[in-house]
Amino acid sequence: MIDTIQRYVQNPLLLPEHIRPSMDGLVVECVLNPGAFRFAGKIGLLLRVAERPVQDEASVKTVVIDPAAPGGQRILAFQKDDPDLVSLEEDSRGFVYRGQPYLTTLSHLRLAWSEDGLNFRIDPTPTLLGQGELEAFGIEDCRVTEIDGTYYLTYTAVSVHGFGVGLISTTDWEHFTRHSMILPPNNKDCALFPRKIGEHYFALHRPTMEGVGRNQIWLAQSPDLLHWGQHRPLIKTRSGMWDSARVGAGDAPIWTEAGWLEIYHGADENNRYCLGALLLDPNDPSKVLARSGRPIMEPIMEYEKVGFFGSVVFTNGTVVEGDRVLMYYGASDQVVCGATLSLREILASLHTL
Amino acid sequence: MIDTIQRYVQNPLLLPEHIRPSMDGLVVECVLNPGAFRFAGKIGLLLRVAERPVQDEASVKTVVIDPAAPGGQRILAFQKDDPDLVSLEEDSRGFVYRGQPYLTTLSHLRLAWSEDGLNFRIDPTPTLLGQGELEAFGIEDCRVTEIDGTYYLTYTAVSVHGFGVGLISTTDWEHFTRHSMILPPNNKDCALFPRKIGEHYFALHRPTMEGVGRNQIWLAQSPDLLHWGQHRPLIKTRSGMWDSARVGAGDAPIWTEAGWLEIYHGADENNRYCLGALLLDPNDPSKVLARSGRPIMEPIMEYEKVGFFGSVVFTNGTVVEGDRVLMYYGASDQVVCGATLSLREILASLHTL
Numbered sequence: 001m002i003d004t005i006q007r008y009v010q011n012p013l014l015l016p017e018h019i020r021p022s023m024d025g026l027v028v029e030c031v032l033n034p035g036a037f038r039f040a041g042k043i044g045l046l047l048r049v050a051e052r053p054v055q056d057e058a059s060v061k062t063v064v065i066d067p068a069a070p071g072g073q074r075i076l077a078f079q080k081d082d083p084d085l086v087s088l089e090e091d092s093r094g095f096v097y098r099g100q101p102y103l104t105t106l107s108h109l110r111l112a113w114s115e116d117g118l119n120f121r122i123d124p125t126p127t128l129l130g131q132g133e134l135e136a137f138g139i140e141d142c143r144v145t146e147i148d149g150t151y152y153l154t155y156t157a158v159s160v161h162g163f164g165v166g167l168i169s170t171t172d173w174e175h176f177t178r179h180s181m182i183l184p185p186n187n188k189d190c191a192l193f194p195r196k197i198g199e200h201y202f203a204l205h206r207p208t209m210e211g212v213g214r215n216q217i218w219l220a221q222s223p224d225l226l227h228w229g230q231h232r233p234l235i236k237t238r239s240g241m242w243d244s245a246r247v248g249a250g251d252a253p254i255w256t257e258a259g260w261l262e263i264y265h266g267a268d269e270n271n272r273y274c275l276g277a278l279l280l281d282p283n284d285p286s287k288v289l290a291r292s293g294r295p296i297m298e299p300i301m302e303y304e305k306v307g308f309f310g311s312v313v314f315t316n317g318t319v320v321e322g323d324r325v326l327m328y329y330g331a332s333d334q335v336v337c338g339a340t341l342s343l344r345e346i347l348a349s350l351h352t353l
Numbered sequence: 354m355i356d357t358i359q360r361y362v363q364n365p366l367l368l369p370e371h372i373r374p375s376m377d378g379l380v381v382e383c384v385l386n387p388g389a390f391r392f393a394g395k396i397g398l399l400l401r402v403a404e405r406p407v408q409d410e411a412s413v414k415t416v417v418i419d420p421a422a423p424g425g426q427r428i429l430a431f432q433k434d435d436p437d438l439v440s441l442e443e444d445s446r447g448f449v450y451r452g453q454p455y456l457t458t459l460s461h462l463r464l465a466w467s468e469d470g471l472n473f474r475i476d477p478t479p480t481l482l483g484q485g486e487l488e489a490f491g492i493e494d495c496r497v498t499e500i501d502g503t504y505y506l507t508y509t510a511v512s513v514h515g516f517g518v519g520l521i522s523t524t525d526w527e528h529f530t531r532h533s534m535i536l537p538p539n540n541k542d543c544a545l546f547p548r549k550i551g552e553h554y555f556a557l558h559r560p561t562m563e564g565v566g567r568n569q570i571w572l573a574q575s576p577d578l579l580h581w582g583q584h585r586p587l588i589k590t591r592s593g594m595w596d597s598a599r600v601g602a603g604d605a606p607i608w609t610e611a612g613w614l615e616i617y618h619g620a621d622e623n624n625r626y627c628l629g630a631l632l633l634d635p636n637d638p639s640k641v642l643a644r645s646g647r648p649i650m651e652p653i654m655e656y657e658k659v660g661f662f663g664s665v666v667f668t669n670g671t672v673v674e675g676d677r678v679l680m681y682y683g684a685s686d687q688v689v690c691g692a693t694l695s696l697r698e699i700l701a702s703l704h705t706l
Contacts, residue, residue: 207517
């Protein structure tokens, strides 16, 4: 099987050791799932940087957002022999203390800039930290969509209240406007269409529920990007296939003459994440015209198969150059990689529905 | 302990046997959780009517929405010895067949009218059936809020896609406009404020997640009632109290000189549902001014303690007459009851926060 996507031979492009920790006592565990965009002649990535405290033998430490602390983050330590501490054995990503869930890592968003799309200068400090009680466990997996000269950032806001979708906008990447939560928990993987269709803006999103077959991609619409309605399911998981357990949107849909092309992720019951594509009607994005049968990308390289959470390729950042798309992606939830693809080739690979 | 609410001595006001089934082969199992409103000098209730097929010994039958079937509903039968059939032992409300969940009952909404608030004429046929794939398992627990002469109905839309909040409007209770899903799954208990505050409409809602302490009342706002944003948590569950496991809004908040009064339900770990009250700032409903310490109503009567789902009092329907509020409520998820309360007395019972 040959992926329809060409990986950069330089992969992985960005590793945790390339990133300066945001405060003393923290190490960067993962750099992953960047949003991608063009600005001022450069390619920008908005990286998700996941950090954890330096651990010692006696305790489990985590880091949470705390506006009162220097740098805005605070390290918490729990004694390992504390009977109130419960590890989540099936998942390396969290634990529970006195009924309250914690993540082992805390994510912020950080900019990196490149002239050639391959070599990036990473900012030495966080660009955006979680803010307020809805982001106390961090912000993750940001999509960047340029609409009429403004960049809209949709990201996962994580806290004890669950995870929902937050919105931030900027025009200069120095000043940011926070617009509050646009989709209540549990929801993630929100990708805005880059322009209105008819009278409304549109978005893909992923309500997240317990139970088989529930984690599907939905469509919503909005008059103003701030308030959303007309929620309806768009595509389902497919039993027995690579996207049998959950599906979620990638970056903003890409306009083509055939319709809106969306590269999405699908996972199976083994939590193996692949990428596929969807084609949506150009005038009515609730109509799915075509969909990948086989994945367009599978985790086959060593850096995609082994890492913080292995067997994962996950994209939420693309930059379009005519027929060619630069696609940035997280591999094994630990490193950032790049690939290129041809819109024509992806469209030709889809199965018409 | 004396409830702050006075029950009607005629309770229960409406029983399943008062309701004509919507089609042959169905029995009305429960009538519960009515929305309540005034229209043309009468008090109207929009009842939730839950029906199930007449069962036989060999099969489990359920009823689903099917636009192609006569009357819009279809009865499905599963053989009890079919190995693909899985009962949900901890819950009388559903089962699973080949990985797909089904409810044992299907709910529709039906009008009932009264001159005195006590004696109701129940329509012989359903007023609103579930419609489309998001309502295939029915529609439930409708709040009715009059805003500028239009009645807005917010209800729970149930399907294999989970449960979300649908919106329907009417001005005459004969013609209804469907506005699609306004809050994506899983969400329920959506109560609209009866007028704008500043530039926006407001609503209470209840994102529903697995896990302790997560089922809280949230606030959202909207420019047009159709699209919602600015989602934020309003009140939490309280450990060790009557509302320790989940809380959800009742009917539309009631305007008082002290602020917005909301009667809400709270349940503990034993699924015992009581009612309490909240007072929200008149100009900024994200500020909680006061809250019930003890419940204002507990399931203490026989008809509240024993039924389809026992130990439940649940309201989503109130009619205000000056200081007096007529409150309709579902008891034990099976019958409709009524009570009256004094706004002044409820306000006096709250604990200032």
